[in-house]
Amino acid sequence: MKFNWFKKIVKDYPKFWETYLSYFDGNQSKPNRYVVFDCETTGLDYKSDRILSIGAVAIQNNQIIVGDFMEVFLQQDVFKAESVPIHGILREGKEEKIVEAEAVIRFLDFIKDATLVGHHVDFDIEMINQALNRLDVGKLENQAMDTDVMYQKLKYLPQEQHSSLDELCDIYKIKKSDRHTASGDAFITALLFLKLKKKLEI
Amino acid sequence: MKNPIAERITDFLKHYPPFSSLTYQSLLDIAKSCHVIYLEKNQTLFKINDATHDFFYVVASGAVGLSVTSDADDVLIDKCDEGDILGLRPFFAKNNYLMTAKAREESIVYAIPIETFKPFVAANSEVLSFLLESFASNTRNPYDKNHKGKLISENVIYNDQSAEIQYYQPIKYTANPITATPTDIVKFVAQTMSSSKIGSMIIHENRKPIGIVTDKDLRSKIATGLYSIDVTIDKIMTSPVITVADNLSIAEAQIIMLKNNVSHLCVTKDGSTDSEITGIITEHDIVVAQANNPGVLLKQSKRAQKSSDLKEVRDKLTDLIQHSLDKNVPINHIGSIVGEINLAITKRAIELAIEKIGTPPPAQFAWMNIGSQGRKEQLLLTDQDNAIVFEDVPEDKYDAVKQYFLTLAEKVTKTLNKVGYEYCPAEMMASNPLWCKSLTDWQNQFKGWITAPGEKGILMCTIFFDYDFVYGNESLVDAITKTVYEETHDNQLFYAYLGADALKNPPPLGFFRQFLVESDGEHKDTFDLKGRALMPLIDAARIISLSKGIKNTSNTISRYAKLAELEPQNAPVYEACADAFAELLKFRTEEGLKNESDGRYLNLSELSKLDKVKLKNDFQPINDIQEVIKNRFQLTYFT
Numbered sequence: 001m002k003f004n005w006f007k008k009i010v011k012d013y014p015k016f017w018e019t020y021l022s023y024f025d026g027n028q029s030k031p032n033r034y035v036v037f038d039c040e041t042t043g044l045d046y047k048s049d050r051i052l053s054i055g056a057v058a059i060q061n062n063q064i065i066v067g068d069f070m071e072v073f074l075q076q077d078v079f080k081a082e083s084v085p086i087h088g089i090l091r092e093g094k095e096e097k098i099v100e101a102e103a104v105i106r107f108l109d110f111i112k113d114a115t116l117v118g119h120h121v122d123f124d125i126e127m128i129n130q131a132l133n134r135l136d137v138g139k140l141e142n143q144a145m146d147t148d149v150m151y152q153k154l155k156y157l158p159q160e161q162h163s164s165l166d167e168l169c170d171i172y173k174i175k176k177s178d179r180h181t182a183s184g185d186a187f188i189t190a191l192l193f194l195k196l197k198k199k200l201e202i
Numbered sequence: 203m204k205n206p207i208a209e210r211i212t213d214f215l216k217h218y219p220p221f222s223s224l225t226y227q228s229l230l231d232i233a234k235s236c237h238v239i240y241l242e243k244n245q246t247l248f249k250i251n252d253a254t255h256d257f258f259y260v261v262a263s264g265a266v267g268l269s270v271t272s273d274a275d276d277v278l279i280d281k282c283d284e285g286d287i288l289g290l291r292p293f294f295a296k297n298n299y300l301m302t303a304k305a306r307e308e309s310i311v312y313a314i315p316i317e318t319f320k321p322f323v324a325a326n327s328e329v330l331s332f333l334l335e336s337f338a339s340n341t342r343n344p345y346d347k348n349h350k351g352k353l354i355s356e357n358v359i360y361n362d363q364s365a366e367i368q369y370y371q372p373i374k375y376t377a378n379p380i381t382a383t384p385t386d387i388v389k390f391v392a393q394t395m396s397s398s399k400i401g402s403m404i405i406h407e408n409r410k411p412i413g414i415v416t417d418k419d420l421r422s423k424i425a426t427g428l429y430s431i432d433v434t435i436d437k438i439m440t441s442p443v444i445t446v447a448d449n450l451s452i453a454e455a456q457i458i459m460l461k462n463n464v465s466h467l468c469v470t471k472d473g474s475t476d477s478e479i480t481g482i483i484t485e486h487d488i489v490v491a492q493a494n495n496p497g498v499l500l501k502q503s504k505r506a507q508k509s510s511d512l513k514e515v516r517d518k519l520t521d522l523i524q525h526s527l528d529k530n531v532p533i534n535h536i537g538s539i540v541g542e543i544n545l546a547i548t549k550r551a552i553e554l555a556i557e558k559i560g561t562p563p564p565a566q567f568a569w570m571n572i573g574s575q576g577r578k579e580q581l582l583l584t585d586q587d588n589a590i591v592f593e594d595v596p597e598d599k600y601d602a603v604k605q606y607f608l609t610l611a612e613k614v615t616k617t618l619n620k621v622g623y624e625y626c627p628a629e630m631m632a633s634n635p636l637w638c639k640s641l642t643d644w645q646n647q648f649k650g651w652i653t654a655p656g657e658k659g660i661l662m663c664t665i666f667f668d669y670d671f672v673y674g675n676e677s678l679v680d681a682i683t684k685t686v687y688e689e690t691h692d693n694q695l696f697y698a699y700l701g702a703d704a705l706k707n708p709p710p711l712g713f714f715r716q717f718l719v720e721s722d723g724e725h726k727d728t729f730d731l732k733g734r735a736l737m738p739l740i741d742a743a744r745i746i747s748l749s750k751g752i753k754n755t756s757n758t759i760s761r762y763a764k765l766a767e768l769e770p771q772n773a774p775v776y777e778a779c780a781d782a783f784a785e786l787l788k789f790r791t792e793e794g795l796k797n798e799s800d801g802r803y804l805n806l807s808e809l810s811k812l813d814k815v816k817l818k819n820d821f822q823p824i825n826d827i828q829e830v831i832k833n834r835f836q837l838t839y840f841t
Contacts, residue, residue, distance in 0.1 A: 057207055063313065064238035069205050173308065175263070183206040191310065194240035 016105045017137040023113040024141050034059040034145075035114040036193055037107075038185035039124045042076070046126045051100065052076065054107055054128075055183030057190050058114065062197070064190050070110040071183045072103040104131045116144040119165045119189045147189055150196040168192055208233040211312060214262060218285035223328035235318040241266070241305035247289070249302045254292035257313035261286050264309025268301045281306060292316055293323075300702055373452050375469060379482040381406045384413075384436035391435050392420055402466045402484065405439050409478045411468045413441035418465075440464075447473030448480060449528065455483055496522070496539050503546040508554070509620040512547050516583070516621050519543050523581055524795050533581075533788045534759045534780075541578030541757075545571075545672055547621060548588075548614070552673045555613035563610070564603050567592035568674035572630065576668040577740070577756045579787060582794040582801055585624040586615055587665065590632040591644045591678045600640065607638050630665060641678055645685040652689040655699040663700060667744060668756040683753050690748055697749055701835035704741035709824040710734035728803035731790050735821065739783045742827040746834070758783050775826045782820035789817065 013021075037056035043049035051074055058068035073095040098106075107128065118124045121144050129139045148163055157163075165188065169176050174191050177184070211233035215221040221229055237257070241247060247266060248255060259266075266282045282288045288303055293316060323329050381404045382391050395403055395417075402416040415435060423429050423438040445468045446458060458467060469481035499522075503515045519540060526536045552569055556562065573587035574580045590611055595603045611632035619625055632638050639647070651659040651666070667686070671679040690696055710729070743761040752764050762780035766773040794801025806814065 055206070062239065064207075066205070066208050066211060066236050066238060067234045069203075069207055069234075071204060071206065173263075177210070181206065184210075187207045187210065191238070191240060194238075195242075195308070198240065198242050198245075 013137055014135070016108060017135075020108040020112075021138075021141065032060055033112070033114040034117050034193070035111045036064075036117040036186050036190035037111070037124060038118055038182045038189060039127050040180070040182045040185075041127055044123070046123065046130050049127075050074070050077065051103065051127050051131060053095075053182040054103060055181065055186040056107070056110055057183070057186050059117070059190060059193065062194060064187070064194070069183070070106060072106055073097045074100050074103050100131050101135055104128065104135065111142060114142060116140070116142045117147065117189065117193050118144070119147045119168070119185070119192070120162070121146045145193070147192050147196060150193070150200060154196060154199055165189065165192070205230075205234055211236060211238075211262075214285075215260065215312070218260070218287075220326075220329040223326060224322060228322055232314060232318055232322065233312075235315050237313040238262070239311050239313055241309045241311060243305055243307050245305050247303040247305070247311065248299050250300060251298045253298055255289065255313075256292070256317065257315055258287060258289045258293065258319070259303070260312045260314065261288070262310040262312050264311075265306045266303050266309055266311065267306040268303055293320075300706075373450055373455050373483060373487060375448075375481045375483040375487045377469075377481040379404060379479070381479060382415075382435055383407065384434060384439070386435045387432055388420075388424060388429065388435055388438060389431040391415060392424075392431070395420075401486075402482065404443060404468050404479055404482060405435055405441075406479055411443045411445060411470060411475055411479050412436075413439035414443040414466055414468065415439045416466060442475055443468045445470045445473060445475050446483070450483070451525070452488055455488055459485065459488075496543060499543050500546045503543065503550050506547075506550050506554070509551070509617045512550060512617065512621045515543065515547060520583070520795070523791065527788065527792055527795070533784045533791070537578060537581060537757075537759075537787070540581055544575065544578075544580065548618065549673045551614045551617040551621070552610070554617065555610050558613055559606075559610060561606075563592075564599070564606050565592045565595050566675040566678065567607060568676060568678040569614075569632065569672045570669045570679060571672050572669045573665045574668070576670040577758055578670065579740075579758060581787070581791040583622045583624070584800050585626045586618050587626055587630045588615070588632045588672075589630075589637040589666070589669070590639075591682065592638075592640055593675070593678060594640050594642050604635070604638060604640075608633060608635060611638055641681055644682055648682060648686055649689050652686070652693060652696050655696050660699050660703045664703065664741060664744065667748065668740075670756055686748075687751060687753060691751070697745065697835055700745045700748070701831050704738070704745050704831055705828055707734055707738040707741070708828065709738070709821045725803045728805050729817075730802060731786060731793070731804050732800075732802040735786045735817075735824065736783065736790065738824045738828065739779055739786070742779070742824075742831055743783075745831065746827075749834075772830060775823065775830060778823040779827050782823040785816065785820050789813075 035056050035058050037054060039054050040052040041049050042052060053071065053073045055071045056069065058065045060068075075097045077100075116125065125140055125144055132139060147165075147168065151157070151163055151168055152159060152161065163171075165185065166176065166179070168174075169179075169188060169192065172192055172195050174188055174195075176188065179185060179188065208230055212226065212229045215229055215233065216224075216226065221232075224232070239247070239259075241264070247259065261282045261284055263284055266286075266288060268282065268288060282303075289299070291299055380394060380398055380400060382394070384405055384407060386405075391403055395401070395415075402414055404411050405413040405415065413436065415438060419438050419440060424431055429438050444458065444462045444464050444466075446455070448469050450458075450467075450469075455467060459465060465485045467483040468479060469483060470479055471477040499515050499518060503512060506512045506515065523536060523540060527533075548569070548571070568591050570576065570589045570591065571587065572589055574584065575587050588611075590607050592603060592607055615625065615631050615633045625631065630637060648666070651663050655663065669679070669682075740758050743758045743765070746765055747755060747761040750765065750768055752761065752768075755761050755764055759780045762776045762783070766776040766780075769776070789804065790801040792801070793799070793804055804817075809817070
């Protein structure tokens with residue numbers, strides 16, 4: 001926290017970032033809210049690829065709060081035709097698209113200080129952090145949990161053995177409809193998270 | 203903002219009622235407000251007695267079991283699969299859950315907030331009616347006029363049955379009769395017979411019967427001079443003697459006598475001439491035994507002058523029950539005979555009490571039997587359940603009138619207690635000021651139970667809805683019946699409560715068809731015949747016949763018979779229930795007679811294998827009738 005405070009005086013951050021950081025001030029009572037999220041991207045290289053959409057849904061008291069939800073589609077400055085078949089997001093799709101800055105600001109506003117949850121969440125966090133970097137602010141402060149890591153722990157798997165969301169959906173009998181949309185994957189991951197969380201007795 | 207997760211839930215919900223009758227947009231709004239819950243196998247969603255949640259639930263995948271706890275066992279009542287709704291209780295009742303909802307496999311359920319859903323219920327009549335139908339059926343057949351002649355028809359049946367009962371009655375005979383040996387002299391034998399005032403004497407050798415001398419032998423062989431009076435008795439005895447075993451009914455004894463053209467039968471240990479003499483049956487015994495028939499018992503109770511006279515009648519009745527059971531007389535026949543005699547005893551007890559008080563009742567009144575006595579299903583001597591209703595009187599006279607009837611009830615219940623009917627431990631007796639009141643008070647009482655059926659009210663309903671007019675002015679009881687009919691007619695909430703109550707005792711078999719026995723307490727490892735087998739059938743008969751508007755029938759078997767008549771499509775189930783009930787009642791009565799208990803708890807280890815199979819077969823109808831109730835009143839949702 002001291003570090004943040006230090007940053008604050010050194011640099012004059014935009015309002016949204018100040019607000020975001022303010023969620024982490026004060027007493028460190030563990031927040032009860034988790035946000036499961038997923039980003040659809042143009043590819044897997046966080047340096048050159050870009051976020052196409054973000055879907056996120058909140059979990060509180062082991063319940064997915066359907067109304068506590070966000071989804072944004074981003075204007076595509078980087079367009080990679082080859083990844084369209086995977087995510088199905090067209091450059092000129094019917095979704096209302098917003099610029100990356102606004103998407104990220106909305107995302108921060110949504111997650112607040114929640115624990116972030118995702119499948120291979122490090123990649124999604126890095127994608128967000130890259131976008132934050134382009135806005136000239138710091139990185140995400142939230143704690144994060146990875147459903148793949150949770151599965152590894154549950155099954156005592158070695159760290160290098162990764163499982164895909166598809167594999168885990170099969171194992172835990174989660175219907176894979178709407179797979180490869182950000183909000184669909186977020187929901188599926190949320191279900192997976194609830195199951196793993198219960199099994200790990202977290 | 204678009205919410206694809208809500209859309210996905212909407213797409214799911216729209217396939218299932220009552221959601222299918224809502225617009226897509228409404229459903230989407232509902233979906234947005236719902237929570238998604240993951241349940242591990244065996245995880246509990248809510249428990250019996252938990253305060254109701256702010257949500258009701260729809261199973262999205264997996265299966266959730268609804269169960270009740272019965273003596274520490276979870277007994278599964280229903281299983282909710284994909285699309286099934288559960289936990290609707292908070293919609294209608296503010297109190298706690300009546301069942302436990304537990305995942306039977308991994309499940310995902312959607313929790314829909316009641317507050318969000320309520321406006322849609324109010325605005326959409328189809329949704330409303332679905333929910334209401336979930337609680338109660340609104341089908342009802344018109345009141346059956348044929349049933350008015352109940353008393354007459356019952357008396358007709360009663361006469362038929364009394365003949366049958368009489369036929370099977372036990373015969374009382376002389377045990378350890380006076381006997382003689384073959385070498386005894388006729389003169390001395392005749393002197394003994396004369397001084398003992400007996401008409402016959404069995405002649406024995408080593409306690410085994412070899413012949414018999416009767417008045418007839420003395421008349422035809424001595425008095426005619428054929429033999430002198432100082433010959434040995436073996437010269438004039440009739441031999442061989444007809445022997446029988448001791449478990450004979452009047453009818454059988456009569457037939458054997460007729461067949462052999464004799465007037466005496468010798469009872470021996472195993473019924474053959476080769477075993478020890480234990481008694482003698484004479485024609486006179488048969489005459490006496492016939493005088494011991496239900497009709498005579500009725501007369502005897504009418505003539506009784508004190509409680510001990512009534513007790514004598516009741517004791518004879520117990521013999522009659524035992525013997526009728528031994529002879530496989532249908533239990534419902536026995537039941538109605540016993541009911542009639544119980545009734546006669548109670549009537550006489552009331553008359554005697556009025557005589558004792560010395561002043562006539564200050565107002566018209568009716569004495570009612572309630573609970574199992576009201577249903578005429580009490581074969582064993584169990585406790586008293588009764589009530590008094592008296593006509594409305596001016597307010598200034600009310601207290602005095604009530605006091606008179608309380609005094610009356612006090613005396614009657616005391617007499618009945620002396621006869622052998624225990625006092626009701628819960629004070630469900632006319633001597634309790636609560637259950638001795640004016641017609642209007644009673645009507646209000648019933649209205650209260652019906653319109654605000656809390657758990658306690660339902661308990662009262664199950665006792666007081668089985669009432670039977672015993673004595674006094676029957677129109678007062680009819681007036682109560684009319685109120686009950688009006689108040690219960692189309693009262694869906696009431697049926698929902700009563701239905702839920704009727705399902706609280708599920709069929710008593712475990713998953714592997716093993717008996718569910720009591721797991722602790724005084725009756726550990728015994729089978730609760732009343733709670734687990736009889737009550738579910740009684741409760742089911744009550745609710746269905748109430749919902750059908752069947753009046754003046756409180757006996758369970760009669761109720762099922764009536765229902766089978768009104769609903770031919772369900773007749774097999776109703777008939778099976780009546781049969782099962784009869785058999786179970788028989789089990790209970792036999793157990794009670796054997797152990798001089800109320801027969802409620804069966805010791806399974808003492809049952810034969812065949813009896814166990816019989817018992818188990820009687821449980822299937824419980825299952826079937828509960829299905830009928832569940833479907834008719836759609837009670838899965840009332841949890």
